[in-house]
Amino acid sequence: MPQLITGKDSLPPILGSYILIIKDGEEIHISGVPSFVPGADRYRDSVSENNDEFEDDEGNEFSIRICSSSQGVEWDLNLSAKDGDDKALAAHIRTEYQSNDC
Structure with a gap:
């Protein structure tokens, strides 16, 4: 069963940012974080979203949804192990938010 890794950061991405996906201490993918909509009157009008899918060198499948x-x-990383042991794969994965803001 696919595993879900979630994360969040309270710092709004003014200049764009990115999420690192790290497996066993090695960066395997970078996903861009979209800048939110500045000047929006309401929270829901300020939301931007990015979706990304990728595979690692071993054929494990990942999809990430990033909302700013x-x-x-906030982000949700879904992963599906090629060998079917999603829980074991999830134990080797972590995400890290990197802001470009000064």
Whole structure:
């Protein structure tokens, strides 16, 4: 059964940012975080979303959904192990938010 890794950061991405996907200490993918919609009157109008799918060198499949808003960034990483042991794969994966903001 696919595993879900979630994360969030309260720092809104003014200049764009990215999420690193790390497996056993090695970066395997970078996904861009979209800048939120500045000047939006309501929270829901400030939301921008990015979706990304990729495979690692071993054929494991990943999909990430990243939402940014005036309240910060949230992401959901779904993973599916080629050998079917999704839980074991998830134990080797972590995500890290990197902001480009000064």
